[in-house]
Amino acid sequence: MTAADALYVYGVVPGDTTPDLFAGVDGMADGPVRLVGADGVAAIASSVPLTEFDTDALEQNLKDGEWLEQKVRAHNRVLAAAVGKATVLPLRFGAIYTGEDHVRTMLGERSELEQQLARLEGLLEFGVKAVLDPGVLRARLAESRGGAADEGSGRAYMLRKQLERELDREVRSFAARCAEASHECLSAAAVEARANPAQAPEVAGGEMVLNGAYLVGSGRQAGLRRAVDELKARYGEDGVTYELTGPWPPYNFADEEPAA
Amino acid sequence: MSSPSPALQQEVTLVELVDRVLNKGVALTGDITLSVAGVDLVYVGLRVLLASVSTLEQLDAE
Numbered sequence: 141m142t143a144a145d146a147l148y149v150y151g152v153v154p155g156d157t158t159p160d161l162f163a164g165v166d167g168m169a170d171g172p173v174r175l176v177g178a179d180g181v182a183a184i185a186s187s188v189p190l191t192e193f194d195t196d197a198l199e200q201n202l203k204d205g206e207w208l209e210q211k212v213r214a215h216n217r218v219l220a221a222a223v224g225k226a227t228v229l230p231l232r233f234g235a236i237y238t239g240e241d242h243v244r245t246m247l248g249e250r251s252e253l254e255q256q257l258a259r260l261e262g263l264l265e266f267g268v269k270a271v272l273d274p275g276v277l278r279a280r281l282a283e284s285r286g287g288a289a290d291e292g293s294g295r296a297y298m299l300r301k302q303l304e305r306e307l308d309r310e311v312r313s314f315a316a317r318c319a320e321a322s323h324e325c326l327s328a329a330a331v332e333a334r335a336n337p338a339q340a341p342e343v344a345g346g347e348m349v350l351n352g353a354y355l356v357g358s359g360r361q362a363g364l365r366r367a368v369d370e371l372k373a374r375y376g377e378d379g380v381t382y383e384l385t386g387p388w389p390p391y392n393f394a395d396e397e398p399a400a
Numbered sequence: 401m402s403s404p405s406p407a408l409q410q411e412v413t414l415v416e417l418v419d420r421v422l423n424k425g426v427a428l429t430g431d432i433t434l435s436v437a438g439v440d441l442v443y444v445g446l447r448v449l450l451a452s453v454s455t456l457e458q459l460d461a462e
Contacts, residue, residue, distance in 0.1 A: 146432060151425070195432055209414060212421045230425040236432040246428065256426070267416060336419070343415050385416060391424035 145187040146194070147176070147237045150218045151389065152229040152253050155180040157222070165221045168193075168214045173221075178244040181254050184218060184228075185243060193236055219389035224358060227261045229253060230389040256394065263331055263355050265393060266364055266386035269339075270322050270350035270371070272315055276379025278307050318380060319349040322371050329363040330354035334392045349380065353392035361387070 148168045155177050162173035167186035175182040191197060201207045215233055222228045237243045247253065282303070319335075327333035332355040338348035356364050368384050 149428070149430070193432060198432070212414075212417050215421045216417050230420075232423075232425040232427040233421045234430070235428045236430040238431040242431055246430075250428075253426070339415060339419075385413075388420065391420035394424065394426045 144190050146190055147185045147240065147243055148188040148193065149176075149231055149235040149237060149243060150184040150186075150215055151222075151231050152181050152183055152247070152257065153222060153226045154257055155182050157182055157226045161222045161225055162218065165218055166214065167218055168211055173218050176240050176243045176247075178247040179254070181247050181257065183243050183247060184222070185237075185240075186218075188236070198234075216389070223387050223389055224264065227257050228389045229256050229260060230391045230394050260355075260390050260393065262358055263390065263393075264358050264361070264387035265390040266354050266356055266361070266384060267388060268322075268326055268350065268352045268354065268364075268368060269344070269348060269383045269385075270318065270375075271344050271346040271381050271383075272311075272318070272349050273346045273379040273381070274311050277311055277314060280378060281307055281310050314378065315347060315349045318375055318378070322350045322375070322382075323352055325371055326352055326354055326364065326367050329360075329367040330356050332393055336392070346381075353388075355390060355393045358387075 150167075150173075153175070157175065159175045162175075162184065165173050167173045167188075169186065169188045169192070171187045173184060173186045176185050177183075192201060201211075212233065219228055219230050237246065285303070323333065323335050334353045336351040336353060338344065338351050341347060354364060365384065368382050371380075372382050
């Protein structure tokens with residue numbers, strides 16, 4: 141590290157974690173990922189050039205989608221190297237320090253980091269997204285109502301409009317029921333659970349009814365998988381697809397205070 | 401429902417990553433801090449990168 145460098149901190153691990161976990165893992169920039177320890181905890185860190193990471197450079201770089209994608213992937217890649225091998229407390233993007241002594245001071249001042257690590261010990265985060273294809277559900281609902289009215293007549297037009305409105309309502313009510321039941325079923329297989337805001341349809345590829353994160357004991361993933369399979373069996377024919385991702389570093393459960 | 405193309409799949413994964421890395425995790429104030437303008441710029445970059453309305457909405461709510 142030179143005067144032209146700063147230290148980027150990815151996350152925090154217990155002080156007895158072996159740095160070997162990060163050997164050969166590519167960080168934000170050239171140079172190894174290492175541990176900077178103090179008081180029973182250690183920061184996962186690597187040197188980054190100030191030409192890229194000081195305040196002015198950051199402001200410019202953050203506008204660059206490609207740069208941001210690279211750095212977001214690097215942030216996750218480093219933390220992911222320790223998932224399942226050590227307890228990892230992820231930091232939010234952008235914790236940058238001018239020297240190791242500053243990192244140690246921060247670790248010493250933040251006793252809650254150690255408490256957070258203790259809370260997350262032996263636990264893994266998984267994500268489950270449920271996306272509804274409204275077309276499939278509408279077709280199914282319409283079919284269960286029987287045949288359509290005769291085409292052409294004014295009355296048929298009115299009936300069709302009315303049917304459309306009723307179907308809209310039923311789809312909305314189904315989505316709400318499905319979201320609640322899915323989150324409940326998955327939460328029952330988890331130690332802690334969070335339901336995040338749905339992603340936009342352009343991104344989700346349909347109407348996202350659930351964007352959940354689940355904290356599960358390592359070795360207990362089978363229970364969550366079973367819950368996902370159960371939901372697929374229950375709602376699959378209605379046009380709902382489920383996607384399970386993980387294990388992730390526990391980003392969603394690294395709040396400074398437990399969510400209400 | 402047809403399965404998403406590999407390119408789309410990758411994009412969805414990126415959305416998940418971005419949601420987690422930029423919005424979650426313990427927020428510490430380091431020596432080099434992003435100004436409020438800087439945080440906004442993250443979302444300018446993101447807007448270029450993906451059309452994640454939920455992420456933008458989260459920013460608006462903060």
